[in-house]
Amino acid sequence: MTSEGPVRLTLLPEAARFSLRVRQSDIAAAARAFGAALPARIGQTASAGPRSSLCLGPDEWVLHTSTDDAEALQQAFAAIAGAAPHSLTDISDRDRSILLSGPLVEDLLSTGCPRDVSSIPLGAGVRTVFDTVQVVLIRDGVTDFRLEVARSYLPHVMALLAMANLELAVAAG
Amino acid sequence: MLLIHCPYCAATLPELEFAYAGEAHIARPADPSTFSDEQWRDFLFIRTNARGLHFERWRHVHGCGRFFNAVRDTVSDKFLTTYKAGEPKPELEALLKAAGKDAAE
Numbered sequence: 001m002t003s004e005g006p007v008r009l010t011l012l013p014e015a016a017r018f019s020l021r022v023r024q025s026d027i028a029a030a031a032r033a034f035g036a037a038l039p040a041r042i043g044q045t046a047s048a049g050p051r052s053s054l055c056l057g058p059d060e061w062v063l064h065t066s067t068d069d070a071e072a073l074q075q076a077f078a079a080i081a082g083a084a085p086h087s088l089t090d091i092s093d094r095d096r097s098i099l100l101s102g103p104l105v106e107d108l109l110s111t112g113c114p115r116d117v118s119s120i121p122l123g124a125g126v127r128t129v130f131d132t133v134q135v136v137l138i139r140d141g142v143t144d145f146r147l148e149v150a151r152s153y154l155p156h157v158m159a160l161l162a163m164a165n166l167e168l169a170v171a172a173g
Numbered sequence: 174m175l176l177i178h179c180p181y182c183a184a185t186l187p188e189l190e191f192a193y194a195g196e197a198h199i200a201r202p203a204d205p206s207t208f209s210d211e212q213w214r215d216f217l218f219i220r221t222n223a224r225g226l227h228f229e230r231w232r233h234v235h236g237c238g239r240f241f242n243a244v245r246d247t248v249s250d251k252f253l254t255t256y257k258a259g260e261p262k263p264e265l266e267a268l269l270k271a272a273g274k275d276a277a278e
């Protein structure tokens with residue numbers, strides 16, 4: 001994926017993603033099965049090895065891991081299904097991730113995202129919108145963001161980002 | 174754009190992430206089979222339609238996904254407060270006093 005402009009846009013390779021819903025009382029058991037923390041505060045992330053979690057709601061997390069690890073993750077959760085009822089849904093194919101890096105990345109995201117992007121702390125993530133498309137936005141570094149978009153909206157979001165990136169290039173001269 | 178405080182995210186966020194969901198504190202009938210047609214009509218369709226302070230539901234649909242309640246002035250669009258679903262109606266007088274203080278500052 002090529003785009004001219006100050007922000008580098010990279011379509012990341014396929015990865016495994018799961019949507020986890022679990023009750024308050026069973027969070028600890030679910031975290032043990034997952035092998036990493038399930039943060040309680042909305043927006044916080046945690047990770048261990050290839051696995052990482054992001055809290056999206058009071059009882060909702062999105063879990064990421066490598067495609068190789070996906071089956072092991074599912075088996076770990078299946079093993080606790082009786083003791084700690086939960087819903088683990090494979091949403092790997094639903095989304096694609098775009099990596100955005102560059103010093104003007106906040107300006108670029110602000111062209112479509114109504115949030116104050118600069119207020120998102122390092123290592124935090126949020127569910128929000130980009131030009132009416134629901135997305136998950138994760139801040140991996142000071143100038144690095146990951147944007148998770150439903151694959152059917154990917155061409156739309158990519159085209160908007162590429163266009164805004166070009167405008168930033170023109171503005172920068 | 175309105176900025177709305179989500180009590181679950183504990184953050185004040187842009188209106189575009191939220192959806193309005195009608196009047197709040199409308200309790201489902203405890204014993205529906207005893208309801209008359211008029212009572213059903215009132216439960217289903219009759220709402221306050223307030224000019225001024227209004228208790229209403231909102232959903233942080235493009236965020237945490239949760240429904241919560243709010244007190245909004247339908248004339249000025251100003252939110253006096255938001256609170257989690259299931260919590261009791263806040264005391265209006267105290268809210269107005271707090272809002273008056275804000276306006277004076």
Ligand SMILES: [Zn+2]
Pocket residue numbers: 179180181182183233236237238239
């Ligand atoms: Zn929220």
